[in-house]
Amino acid sequence: MAKLKSVFKMNHAQKDVGKLAHALCDTMLKDLEGAKRPTLEAVKCSLDNAIYNSKVGFFTPGDKRVKTELNVSSVQKMARSVFLLDIFLENLKAGGVNTKREVYYRAKGWIKKDPKLRPIDFEVQEESDSIISFLCDALEVYREELNCVANDRGGQTYSQQLIVTENLPDGTKAHIDLGSLGTTPFQPKNRPQSFSLKMKSKIKFCLVVESEGTANTLVTNGITKRNNCIVVGAQGVPSNGVRGWVKTIQDQLKIPVFFFGDLDAYTLQNIYRTLKSGSAASLIRNKNFCAPDVKFLGVLPEDVKKYDLDCYSVKEKDASEARSLKKARDALQNDPFFKDAKNKKLSQVLKWLLKNKIRCEQQALFSVDPKDITVPEKIILDKIKNKIYI
């Protein structure tokens, strides 16, 4: 499939999935005509093929690739792949989108119509999902580029100064003035390349909050009225939509971005690390789907001391907590992100967590002065002003 790669490169600037797919299928067909086994090749997306360079700032793929060669065992997978690819191409032509579950049912619909297709029927959605990931890896495209969309989760955004222009698939544009939305947040779709951002007046920073509830509280209590800023709710582990969106804010507005969440191993490893540098599972898309300049504002171990914050003890008897401790230990040993000298301060926080076996939640800031509901905002602003972040 060497040819496929060159096609991909040629089209990299403006990926025409239709052409890409056509080239891929043509190569496969040619191989078949010559009684040669076609192969599909894809980047190996796992931690052992993830390279982290702090200068680049996110996980990039190594040389490892997974190859699928046509033989009696793989013929089913290949037939399924090309069959689904055809559905996606039709969608792209017509401008239709589908979720993975919808794709599953549409595939079943076609199979019901044509008895000859019955052998490739999908019994459960996992079967079609895995073919979709395989297709994306083989074509080196994002799922959204096949018009197969995820149910966008998280990314609720509040600001009085931000204006978003969205290029719609039909060529028209939409303008959204976030300052005019009242208490309703703006929630970005997972197509970062279709957004262009503008500021009505200079925005000083962007704050990404782990808990969507707490982000909403901060806004309701007036943080965006008192400050020229953007507040984004991450809603746990950031979805691709959130990651692409924060990256767009960072790159287009060139403002400092801060992350504020719990002080525990899970937040550091799964939420913050993914937002900052992407993940091993999405090696081919990290480039556009993470914000390497984001800073960890807290909660920090020093905040716990300074504000006398309430903590929970992490019990090793609890299976899930024990697992997360083990994962943290593993990360310190094997995760190139935490091993990098540039992120030493973050790995020190992980070590501190492992040593003290406690965790502190973002909402604990409310306990500092129960009379004052804006106390978290004050602490956050104070930390930004005094550069108390990592």
Added chain:
Amino acid sequence: MSKIKTSSTAEYFSKNLQQVGFSSPLKAVLTTLKEAVDNSLDACEDSGILPHIKINISKIGKGSSRNTDLIKIKIEDNGPGLSVQDLPAVFGEYLASSKFGKGQCSRGQQGIGISAATTWAQLTNATGVCVESKTKNMQQAVSMVIDVDIKNNKGLVKKKTSIKWNKKKHGLKASFVIDGRVQLNGDGGLITYLEGTSLVNPHLELDYTLLENDPVSVKRVSDVIPKVPPPTLPHPHTMKLGEFITYSHLYGKISLSKFLKTGFSRISDATIKEISKKNKIKSSLLNLSLPKLLDSDFKKVFEALQEATLMNPQTNSVLIIGEKALEQSIHRIGDVDFFSVVTRKPRICDFKPVVIEVAMARLNDTKGKDENSLQLLRFANRVPLQFDKSSCALTKAVESVNWKAYGLQQSKNSVPSGPYVLAISMTSPFIKFKNASKETVDASEELVEEIRKALIQTGQKLGRYIRKEKKEFDLERKIQHIEKFAPILVNALVKITKAPIKRKKKAELGLMKILGRDAKNAEAELTQAKEKLK
């Protein structure tokens, strides 16, 4: 029936019935059945009769002890029968046996079994055993009830009458009514016992009715009556000092040297000479009559024997069921898919002759039993062992084999799983059991290793079937794959590329070639696997 030796031990056994298999109501039923069937089979073999045994077990009421039923167990055989004089000795007297200490591969060994069953009936239901018997010399059959006179270790005869048997020339019917509970399947089950018994006794014809179930009739698959080889003497190296002294009691007032020569295998005049010289045993001691020997004398002689290099015992005293007989018999346990049988050559393990035989079969229909658990059947001198599986030498050997290598599923160091029956039979004139109820074979390293070898041979044979089957499945799947998926793949490619029909045809041909090569390889592998089976 040959000479019967007695000793007054009824009292001891009546208090310790748990030691001989009567430790629970459940075991009581199985043990009673087992002792009677063993005896019938032994008696038929001794007299050269092809056995036909009929069994009927029924619930006739509530038991007198808690949580028990009143169970009637009837066993009828076509054996030689017992004379009027012998009947009370056999059924009512402990240690009255023609086989005691003989060193033969017979099922019975001690002369305890059937009297213990009578005692249990008497203890739980106040009546001993009801027997009918006829030998070929008797005009009419005799019927009587026999109790154990526990104080005097004697059989007490009650209600003795003559009765007329219509057709049968000889045989024995025994009927016990006891407190007990019935379990049919599983490790301690009656059906498990009966199936196991018919597996290792291809010459047995068996009819049984258990509780309300339909009568079952198991046909004979071999007309060859197994010949139990003549008794052999124990090898001196198989005994402990205590056993050595007790064994001497059987020989009465003979001299020590005569005892050594006639009581053991592999001791000759020359060996005695050599041993006494080496160990300074005086000829006066050698000529002393046994009862006059002190324990210290026994000890000295015993130790000298242990140190001496003696020839291994001969192996011709072991009984072999044989691969052919097992092959015929294995089909009686169910609908067998395929099987593998192995009979090892007789070996010496721990100075005792022993032969290990293994039969393993995969069943098509597990008759409602658990599909995934392998049924392990253990046999010692053709008697099924049904309790205390884990500490048995036979089980240990099974666990030590890597069955995965033969295509079976197995978690580490345990019995493999799947719809299989694995029967291991050990025959030896001297089987060392862990306890008097003869439920587990003592696991010596040498013995476990010998069983292991037999199992590995069985596994290798079976593995060939399993591999062939896998290859067959592989080939079928591959051919199916080509037929099903190839056109879908080509059609979709053609649709996306909008290729002309000419390209489509060519691609289809190419694809067939590629996948056809795969199928051909699979076919070749299958042929190879089939060849190996032959």
